[in-house]
Amino acid sequence: MALGRFTDENLALTATLGGGTWSPSLPLSNLQDQSRFISKPARQLFPTDPTKARIEAGLARDRTINLVGVMFHTLGLEAEYRLTLAGPGGSLAAPLQVGDWTPVHGRMFPSQNLPWEEPNWWLGSGRPEDLVLYPRHLWIVLKPGVTVSAVRIEFRDPEAAAFDIGGLWICGAWSPQFNFDHGRELGLDPRSLADETPSGRVIHEDRTSRRRLTVSWSMLEASEALRLFDAGARVGTKSPVILLPDVDDPVALIREAFPATFEKPPAPRRGRKFETLVSATFKEIIA
Structure with a gap:
């Protein structure tokens, strides 16, 4: 990987x-x-x-x-x-x-x-x-x-x-010295709407779901964590960011790599050397 x-x-x-x-x-x-x-x-x-x-x-x-x-x-x-x-x-x-x-x-x-x-x-x-x-x-x-x-x-x-x-x-995409933790989570946020008529029929309005990828880095050096903190300060929750989890896995990359926004800016939890923790959730941009 x-x-x-x-x-x-x-x-x-x-x-x-x-x-x-x-x-x-x-x-x-x-x-x-x-x-x-x-x-x-x-x-x-x-x-x-x-x-x-x-x-x-x-x-x-x-x-x-x-x-x-x-x-x-x-x-x-x-x-x-x-x-x-x-x-x-x-x-x-x-x-x-x-x-x-x-x-x-x-x-x-x-x-x-x-x-x-x-x-x-x-x-x-x-x-x-x-x-x-x-x-x-x-x-x-x-x-x-x-x-x-x-x-x-x-x-x-x-x-x-x-x-x-x-x-x-x-x-020039950035990588830390140690990768994010095993167990990244890939999910879909449904956006379709459903309404029920008086007779009981359910009518659906189909909308494209939004992908969501959550990762945690728990072995960061302090300067690496601040690199992610700076990214949050630069883009907030509006401008695009991209995470490619594993460029050696093209099958997964199709599903896991997409332009996204931070759900909230990364917030490092400082620890000893290579024990600083940062978690981030990437919400897909679909339009």
Whole structure:
């Protein structure tokens, strides 16, 4: 199990965004508005052409990053992406690193959890009806981190007429020396409404449930606990944060990693060295 990665600072918000050709009415600049991920996305009208279906983000200064997130996207099962990085002081015209074309949607189920006759048995990929269970987020993890000046993400989706991207996250996610405790809790907060008619019939209004992830760190050094305390001071209970519990487990990551807000800011309980305790509950952002 990899150390959990936490981030509360999104470098994409201060980056210069460009590249490709995006809808004039839903432009690329919408990715820097974190108030409306779904209702105000960036829309790509040329999903099969990577020269148009691309995002280029020039960072405000050279930064070391280890995570790129493409959030609230509508890319289909056959979609692929490619990541290109410009080195310190460099440019995307002469990149430091060019990745391979990679499926946007990875394994969603262990093969042993699927009937043998299912067409997705070998790859464990989701079906179209599985993709609607949760908002779609693409987490591109860099191991180790890379110092860059700019990032390019290209897409190609052969089956789509268009696709949306609701948010972009670029960061150097943080991990403590010791991981959070075993026993993290993943749950759903139901939001559907029910009303009963005089005759006794129950009428339901379906609403998307909100995920909730609760973790506790009990082996933190004091400075690590203060790092989480500072995050609470910076974002409060309004601005997004992200916790990736285990980047080595892509099946769990689909269900456990999402843009969220703190239920309440982390409150460290100071102890001896590596005995400081912090608990946090992450409430999913769904719109």
